[in-house]
Amino acid sequence: MQIRNALPTAATARTAAAATVTAPPAGLEFGNRGPQVKQLQDALVKLGYMTKAQVATGPGIFGEKTKAAVTKFQADHKLPTTGYYGDLTHAALKKALGADSKPPKPGTFTKPPVVNAPSPNSNSRGGADIDTIVLHHTGSNNGAGDLAWMRNPQSQVSAHYMLDRDGKIYQLVGDEKRAWHAGKGELHGVPTDVNGRSIGIEIVNDGSGKTPFTDAQYKSLTQLVGYLKQEYKVPANNILGHKDVAVPKGRKSDPAENFDWNRLRAGL
Template sequence: MLRVLGPQLSTRSTDNPVIFTLPNLGPFMSLRLPPSTSTRTTTRAAAATNTVTVPPAGLSKGDTGPKVKQLQDALVKLGYLTAKQVATGPGTFGAQTETAVKKFQADKKLPTTGYYGEQTQAALKKALSGTPTTPTTPTTPGTKPAVISAPSPNSDSRNGADIDTIVMHHTASNDGKADLSWMRNPKSGVSAHYMVDRDGKIYQLVGDDKRAWHAGKSELHGVPTDVNARSIGIEIVNDGSGKTPFTEAQYKALTELTSHLKEKYDVPMKNIVGHADVAVPKGRKNDPAPNFDWARLRKGIS
């Protein structure tokens, strides 16, 4: 406690710290007092409030609980949701939260599924830490090569899975027209996202956002998983014998297409594989073929 006898105490008030000036006690003297306990407590509380926890991946519309609230808090901090919006359903993954996730995914060049998966979680961590989530050059994925639309009914939902793999196949024939017709036939039960014909023309059968039926029972790097749900499938017109060469036009088109997909979906090089690498049991498939030049493709997309 400060006790002053004599002349009236005058003060100059500031928010922090508080300075008391006693003008008539000899030489000019000021006493600087530390901020009050309540001020320090408020400061610590504010700092704690600004701390946002990034929840684990695996959240989607309809989920509820504290993990959803953590996601909402992160989206509020980044400006994709408002506190008022969250107040209408804290901890509930509803339409507003899904829309916010999609906007965030679009900004980070991720598939706009609205599903909070591993890629979205990684991007959220980087965004909150202030680390850029996409390269500054180029700012958009490599140009997608020209494709010919040839829709196939053979697809279904990815169920929110992020795209992180590209699988190469051979069509088991050298007749692109027949191969295309087969993959568009509902009775075949097979499809791929793209087919690269002998002349280098690229056909798109299934949208990237859909799950094509190309990998069958599969694993990735020895771990059983639904490869179809997380991958883009590319069929290359070739009989797969190891004797029929892949054409120059095919390598050129395949390099352009794979480069675009790799950059757009941030696919690691190790996840650009052949059907032979993921098919279960091992040896069930030999795609894209023993004579496929992997070194050439990887050099072109690195």
């Protein structure tokens, strides 16, 4: 988006220590809450049965979504589908986590280094899953100015990430929060709250179609989008430009026409 004309519509990197996820003791069921439930949820997130957005709403609450995830895990492992986390489910979860702890396969992505530059311009996703990535150009070549604008409460605009001309990545809003980057929109022709389900990435570029996007930007963008696509299981056809989701059609033009989509996709 050209951030000065955007319309407002209303975790964090995994550390090496946090990457170690283990199965909690057996005996958890619907209605339980506390650190052992959170441990179970973290394990289910790691194995792909829950999303981070689903478990970010409370401190370890065994609710309907957790029960559904346990039931799905049980079905996949040919266990009684009770939704109760008992001894058999504990043993299967422990085994699955052991298998999942193998070194990453070649071609997998880790989160690139980011500079934290928090913006107040965000709100809750309301439990919505992340399934879309939206790319923008900022509308100027002044990264410092663009960053300051998105961090200004009066601007009422933001993005999750901004890529400067030198490839440096700034994170303004946590992935789990709803940044204000897309305005009124649709996804593949269906009206939707794009901000509520997407990650927004601003690329510092004036949007003229004549100013090249830099090699450093393409390199950082490929790593960042690759990581986000992998982390949130974003379908390839949901990696889009602002112009693809904005309504009415033609309201936005970013990223500019000289952005090389083929170069990005070839690296993912």
